[in-house]
Amino acid sequence: MKLASALDRRRHLTGYAFVTPTILVIVAILVYPVIQSVVLSFGQSSIDGSTGYTFVGLKHYASLMENERFWNALTVTLIFTVLTIPLELALGIGLALILNEHFKGKGLARLAVLFPWALPTALNTLMWRWMYNADFGLFNAVALQTGIADKPINWLGDPTLAMLSMVIVAVWKTSSFMALIILAGLQSIPKDLYEAGRMDGMTRWQEFREITLPLLKGPILVALVIRSMDALRTFELPYNLTDGGPVTATESLSLYAYKVIFDFIDFNFGAAVVVIQFLVIFALSLVYILALRPKD
Amino acid sequence: MATVTLTNIEKKYGAVRAVEHFDLEVNDGEFLVLLGPSGCGKSTTLRMIAGLESITAGDLLIGGKRMNEVEPKDRGVAMVFQSYALYPHKTVFDNMATALKLQRVPKDEIKRRVGEAATLLSLTELLDRKPAALSGGQRQRVAIGRAIVRTPEVFLFDEPLSNLDAKLRVRMRMELQELHRRLGVTSVYVTHDQVEAMTLADRIVVMDSGRIAQVGTPRDVYERPATEFVAGFIGSPAMNFIPLRREGSAWKAEDGTIAFDTLPFDTTGCDRVILGIRPEHIEIGAASETAANAYPARVRLAELHGADALLDLTVGCVQMLARVGGADHPTEGTELSMVIPPRLMHAFDPATGKALPQG
Amino acid sequence: MKTRPRIGLYLLVALSVVISFLPIVWLILTSMKTTAGIYAWPPQYIPSPFTLENYIKILRDSPELLLYVLNSFIVGVGCTAVTLGIGGLAGYALSRLRLKYAAALMVAILAVSMFPPVSLLPSLFQNFLEAGLLNTYQGLILAHTGLFLPFAVWMLASYFATLPTEIEEAAKMDGMGTLRIFLTVVIPLSWPGFVATGLIVFIFSWNEFPLALVLMSQNAMRTAPVGISLYPGEYAFPWETISTATVIAIVPILIITAIFQKQIVGGLTAGAVK
Numbered sequence: 001m002k003l004a005s006a007l008d009r010r011r012h013l014t015g016y017a018f019v020t021p022t023i024l025v026i027v028a029i030l031v032y033p034v035i036q037s038v039v040l041s042f043g044q045s046s047i048d049g050s051t052g053y054t055f056v057g058l059k060h061y062a063s064l065m066e067n068e069r070f071w072n073a074l075t076v077t078l079i080f081t082v083l084t085i086p087l088e089l090a091l092g093i094g095l096a097l098i099l100n101e102h103f104k105g106k107g108l109a110r111l112a113v114l115f116p117w118a119l120p121t122a123l124n125t126l127m128w129r130w131m132y133n134a135d136f137g138l139f140n141a142v143a144l145q146t147g148i149a150d151k152p153i154n155w156l157g158d159p160t161l162a163m164l165s166m167v168i169v170a171v172w173k174t175s176s177f178m179a180l181i182i183l184a185g186l187q188s189i190p191k192d193l194y195e196a197g198r199m200d201g202m203t204r205w206q207e208f209r210e211i212t213l214p215l216l217k218g219p220i221l222v223a224l225v226i227r228s229m230d231a232l233r234t235f236e237l238p239y240n241l242t243d244g245g246p247v248t249a250t251e252s253l254s255l256y257a258y259k260v261i262f263d264f265i266d267f268n269f270g271a272a273v274v275v276i277q278f279l280v281i282f283a284l285s286l287v288y289i290l291a292l293r294p295k296d
Numbered sequence: 297m298a299t300v301t302l303t304n305i306e307k308k309y310g311a312v313r314a315v316e317h318f319d320l321e322v323n324d325g326e327f328l329v330l331l332g333p334s335g336c337g338k339s340t341t342l343r344m345i346a347g348l349e350s351i352t353a354g355d356l357l358i359g360g361k362r363m364n365e366v367e368p369k370d371r372g373v374a375m376v377f378q379s380y381a382l383y384p385h386k387t388v389f390d391n392m393a394t395a396l397k398l399q400r401v402p403k404d405e406i407k408r409r410v411g412e413a414a415t416l417l418s419l420t421e422l423l424d425r426k427p428a429a430l431s432g433g434q435r436q437r438v439a440i441g442r443a444i445v446r447t448p449e450v451f452l453f454d455e456p457l458s459n460l461d462a463k464l465r466v467r468m469r470m471e472l473q474e475l476h477r478r479l480g481v482t483s484v485y486v487t488h489d490q491v492e493a494m495t496l497a498d499r500i501v502v503m504d505s506g507r508i509a510q511v512g513t514p515r516d517v518y519e520r521p522a523t524e525f526v527a528g529f530i531g532s533p534a535m536n537f538i539p540l541r542r543e544g545s546a547w548k549a550e551d552g553t554i555a556f557d558t559l560p561f562d563t564t565g566c567d568r569v570i571l572g573i574r575p576e577h578i579e580i581g582a583a584s585e586t587a588a589n590a591y592p593a594r595v596r597l598a599e600l601h602g603a604d605a606l607l608d609l610t611v612g613c614v615q616m617l618a619r620v621g622g623a624d625h626p627t628e629g630t631e632l633s634m635v636i637p638p639r640l641m642h643a644f645d646p647a648t649g650k651a652l653p654q655g
Numbered sequence: 656m657k658t659r660p661r662i663g664l665y666l667l668v669a670l671s672v673v674i675s676f677l678p679i680v681w682l683i684l685t686s687m688k689t690t691a692g693i694y695a696w697p698p699q700y701i702p703s704p705f706t707l708e709n710y711i712k713i714l715r716d717s718p719e720l721l722l723y724v725l726n727s728f729i730v731g732v733g734c735t736a737v738t739l740g741i742g743g744l745a746g747y748a749l750s751r752l753r754l755k756y757a758a759a760l761m762v763a764i765l766a767v768s769m770f771p772p773v774s775l776l777p778s779l780f781q782n783f784l785e786a787g788l789l790n791t792y793q794g795l796i797l798a799h800t801g802l803f804l805p806f807a808v809w810m811l812a813s814y815f816a817t818l819p820t821e822i823e824e825a826a827k828m829d830g831m832g833t834l835r836i837f838l839t840v841v842i843p844l845s846w847p848g849f850v851a852t853g854l855i856v857f858i859f860s861w862n863e864f865p866l867a868l869v870l871m872s873q874n875a876m877r878t879a880p881v882g883i884s885l886y887p888g889e890y891a892f893p894w895e896t897i898s899t900a901t902v903i904a905i906v907p908i909l910i911i912t913a914i915f916q917k918q919i920v921g922g923l924t925a926g927a928v929k
Contacts, residue, residue: 005350006365014833015752019760022745022804029775029801030767036778098667109668111916112675118912118919119679120862122880123901127678130685130894138681141698172674177923184924219924233771236864240884254773254865262869267777274774281771348824369830381825385843395829442825 034278040271060272070273072248073256074280079163080252081231084170088227089220091171092178099179100186113176121173125240128169132156132241156242159249166241166250170231178223185219186212225288232281253277298359298372298449298482299324300345305354307340307506314340315506318354322450322484327476329493330486332503333529339454341503342486346375346452359449369398374443375452378459380435382427382442388414389423392442413441416475433464440475453485457492469495490530494518502526522651524644527572533606535572536616539646542567553612554591554636561643562655569652572642575606578618578634580626585633593634595626609634679905685898686710693895709899720900722875723882726792727861727904730878733796734860735853738807741800743849746811747837751823761812768805772865780869790873798870799860806859807852810922814848815841851922854915861908879904 041060045053064070099110116124131138132155143149155165189212197207235254238244244251244259251259257277261270300322307315315337322328330338343349345356347368356363363371374395382391389410396406414420417437427435436456443451456472457465469492476483476496487493493500494514502509502517502525510522521527527535538554540547547569548555556571563569583592593616597608605625609616611634618634626632643652685693686709688702713720749757779798780789788794822844826836842849867878877885883900886893912919 005352007347007350007367010367011752011833012754015748015754018744018748018752018833018837019754021741022764022808023760025741025797025801026764026767026804029779029798030770030805033775033778033782034770036782037774040777094667095671098664098671101664103661103664103668105668107916109672110920111913112672114912114916114920115679115909116675118858118862118908119905120864120880120908122862122864122884123905124678126884126897126901127682130892130898131678131681133894136694136698136894138698141700145697172678176675180920181924184920229769229771233773235773236868236880236884239864254771257773258776258865258869261777261780267781271777274771274777277771278774281769285769346824346828348827368828373828375825375828377821377825379819379821381819381821383822383826383840394826394831398830442829 037271037274037278040268041275044268056268060269061276063269064272064276069248069251069256070276073251073253073273074276076163076249076251077232077234077253077277077280080167080170080234080250081228083163083167084174084231085224085228087167087171088175088178089224091175092182092223093216093220095175095179096182096186099183113179115176116173117176117180120236122236122240124173125169125237128165128172129156129241132165157246159246162242162246162250166237169241170234170237174227174230178227181219181223182216185216189215221288225285228284228288229281232284233277253280299357300450300482300484301355301357301360302341302345303355303357305341305344305356306352307337307344307349308352313506315344317507320501320508320511322482323498325480325482327483327485327496327498329497329500330484330503331490331493331497331500331529332488332509334488336503337506338486338488338501338503342375342452342454342484345371345450345484346373347371369395372449373452374446374448374450375454376436376439376443376456378455380427380439380459382435382438384427387424387426388419388430388438388441391427391438392445395442395446409445409447410441413444416444416478417441432460433468436460436468437471440472444479449482451481451483453483453487455487456485458487458489465492472496490532502529504529520651521572521642524570524572524649524651527642527644527651531574531576533575533617533619535574535642536578537644538571538573538614538616540569540571547571549612549614551612551614554614556589559643560638560641560655561652563643563652566645566652568646570644570646572644573616573636573640575617575619577637577640578609578616579637580607580618580620581633581635583631583633585635587633587635589638590633590635593632595628595630595632598625598628600625679909682898683902685894686902688895690895709895710903713896713899713903717896717900719874719882720886720896720903723877723879723900724904724907726871726876726882727879728907729792730795730799730867731857731860733792734799734803735857737796737800738803738856739811739849739853742804742807742852743811743842744837745804746808747815747841749808750812750815751820752833761809764805764808772802772863776865776869779866783870788870790871790876792876795867795870795878798866799863802863802866803856803859807856810852810855811845811848814845814852818844847918848922850915851918854911854919855922858908858911858919 042057043053043055095113099106099113134140134152134154134157137155139155140149140152143153154161156162193211194207197211202210233254234252235258238250238252238255242250244255253273254277257270257273260266260273302318302320305315305318306313318341330341332338340349344351347363347366351364358371358373383394386394392410392413393406396409410423411420414423417440419434419437419441422430422434427438430438439456457468460468473496485496497514499511499513500517501511504523504525510517510526512520517526517530521530524537528537538549540549540556546555546557547559559569561569581590591611593609593611595607596610599606600622602622604619604622607618607620607626609618616634644650645652684702687705687707688699689704689706689708692699692702748754749761754760783789783794788797818841823836823840826840831839862880864880868881871877871881874882883897883904886897886900
């Protein structure tokens with residue numbers, strides 16, 4: 001549509017000029033590479049793109065479907081997501097309810113909750129890896145000294161324990177993020193709603209069910225979406241904690257894709273992996289939005 | 297100083313028409329008030345004159361020059377905003393001087409003009425302060441000063457007094473009157489407050505749903521409202537409206553309690569009219585009163601407002617408000633007679649809302 | 656509700672605080688032990704003797720660990736500056752200049768922010784290789800800017816939306832152009848929004864791993880999280896060095912978080928609640 005007024009035209013021109021640098025950077029770093037990844041996944045080319053690109057259709061996807069390690073990575077990622085998200089949500093709500101109370105030292109408590117989120121996951125993971133260390137770690141030291149265990153527990157060496165250990169690190173790091181978002185939601189609920197509830201004779205549990213939870217739906221949805229995206233693309237956590245091991249018991253999709261691309265140096269096959277990962281994330285976000293969208 | 301001419305001005309947001317068929321000539325040196333309820337398009341009209349909104353169709357002329365596409369700063373207008381819109385990080389002096397600095401007016405000249413405006417508005421002592429250190433009234437004066445120093449052809453005011461408390465509002469209103477008398481600059485003033493409009497305006501433009509309902513002097517719009525909307529909007533408490541039906545040669549309300557043998561209006565072609573009478577024009581008398589147009593009424597509620605009192609009257613099934621003297625006003629439950637003086641009545645065509653001419 | 660559950664509340668609070676701090680505290684304690692103390696049995700819960708030897712050794716013998724921190728700092732500051740600069744302009748235009756496609760652009764920006772970083776890697780690596788941006792500060796700054804711009808644009812746009820429009824209109828009447836209004840009126844009025852956004856973007860950049868790992872592969876160019884993670888090679892971890900380097904690398908973030916916790920929390924949660 002043509003703008004009738006020169007005033008509006010000038011304003012729009014300035015506006016789009018302001019937006020242009022951002023669009024350029026986002027296209028260069030986010031949009032174009034994703035499109036390239038899709039193109040790469042349908043073809044065969046050299047690492048630096050110097051030799052020509054040949055279109056091979058769904059070849060990489062077909063071999064992916066038969067690749068056990070890919071299915072393993074997908075399963076590991078989904079199990080990891082399914083285990084962490086509900087735990088994080090429950091702990092997040094609990095922490096938020098605690099932080100919403102008035103007590104001395106609240107500032108310190110909030111800071112304590114913020115720290116795990118603020119520190120680099122890679123380094124958090126190293127800290128935990130040190131505590132999990134079978135020979136010199138804190139956990140085994142306590143377990144052995146108190147007699148809970150009579151021989152060192154191999155936290156990161158046993159497939160099931162390694163997955164659980166990884167889940168614990170993730171929950172430790174990100175329950176705080178959930179808590180902060182839910183806390184902000186809690187604080188935006190008008191106090192008089194609770195007063196009205198009390199006048200109606202609600203118990204505290206009823207208050208939580210009837211007032212708090214329904215009004216927290218929005219913040220919870222946002223937190224769930226953000227955290228699920230993070231869980232589905234988790235990379236440095238297995239990279240630093242177990243390197244995907246033992247064998248491939250904790251190898252996430254991101255880690256697998258990284259290894260295909262940079263260890264096996266197969267960009268085209270790796271691109272197919274990341275495209276699948278991309279689709280999984282996309283599908284999940286759709287599910288969330290449909291499931292939690294407000295009903296009219 | 298300049299005239300402002302709006303010819304068939306229209307503003308559309310997508311498919312929504314905010315303002316349409318707007319024709320108006322603001323005379324040189326005139327104080328014109330745009331009055332109407334919120335959402336009637338008065339602010340949009342002002343902002344189109346300022347250049348903050350583009351004009352969808354029509355012509356805007358300031359001092360005879362077409363301004364539709366001209367940037368706000370080049371229109372020779374200055375604006376005073378509702379929230380004062382002072383730069384919080386700049387001193388009073390810098391707030392007032394900004395426009396001049398941007399026009400590259402020489403430093404001495406800026407100092408002189410800001411100084412003059414400050415004297416005029418008694419702001420001289422406050423020039424070094426930041427807006428946060430000022431009272432509401434002082435901020436308002438700085439906002440006016442910022443407009444004055446630019447020596448604009450036209451002043452635009454967007455509800456400038458509505459953020460002040462009641463007492464201060466009255467004082468600032470008087471200061472604005474005084475200022476206009478002194479400077480004589482063409483002013484367009486937007487408000488939803490009819491008292492402001494009545495006291496400040498040379499002429500009032502009453503707006504309704506994006507259109508002009510009436511243009512006239514304060515006396516015109518009060519005494520001779522052109523439409524039912526204007527009649528109901530001007531005056532407080534609002535005018536009473538009684539729907540009447542023609543029955544033979546007489547006019548009767550729904551249940552017949554209120555009836556007139558004739559109406560002093562040209563009712564050709566109407567079989568229904570809406571009769572209007574202002575609360576302050578209703579007279580009350582003893583229940584025994586038998587004058588023409590006297591009706592038996594009962595006081596349902598009486599509110600003393602100090603100097604006067606409001607009576608909520610029941611006449612048959614019609615509810616009417618009457619304003620009477622506060623001393624010895626009738627109390628609730630009193631039976632009395634209510635007189636509607638024919639010369640103070642208004643009548644409107646229910647189909648068009650237009651006032652019927654006196655007949 | 657009055658006094659009875661208070662003790663329970665304090666126990667829960669104490670438990671949360673202990674669990675949150677445990678890994679960090681244990682790491683700091685480890686960094687203050689002698690090598691013998693770290694691998695001693697029975698384990699030393701409190702270092703005996705306390706020693707700062709590991710810190711001195713790092714400062715003396717492993718300048719690359721300090722270099723990693725410096726790299727992270729350069730990339731973080733660069734990314735934050737560029738992101739606030741161009742993201743501020745975009746956020747302003749999208750929230751204030753009534754652009755016809757503003758809503759669509761905002762949604763598009765939000766959508767692309769969900770792309771997993773690893774899905775960018777194959778092509779980003781090739782593009783950066785071709786453009787000579789691998790192992791350069793400007794390269795990783797550009798990559799991080801792209802990664803965190805969506806967040807910054809959204810946060811700043813929602814901050815600008817809370818400012819009263821009249822001041823900007825008054826500035827327009829005063830004769831300022833849009834860029835001047837942005838620079839001299841909007842920025843001074845919205846610095847709390849810029850501070851919160853900037854802090855979070857800096858933390859994001861400091862913590863980012865996959866792109867930093869791939870785009871800065873030379874040892875001298877590594878960022879702190881990557882450099883420390885790769886420090887010893889694959890298996891044998893010299894924990895006295897790792898723990899000490901980690902403490903050094905997280906101290907800046909701990910300080911920033913502690914000082915600005917209000918702004919950071921406010922910024923993080925603002926979008927989610929609306």
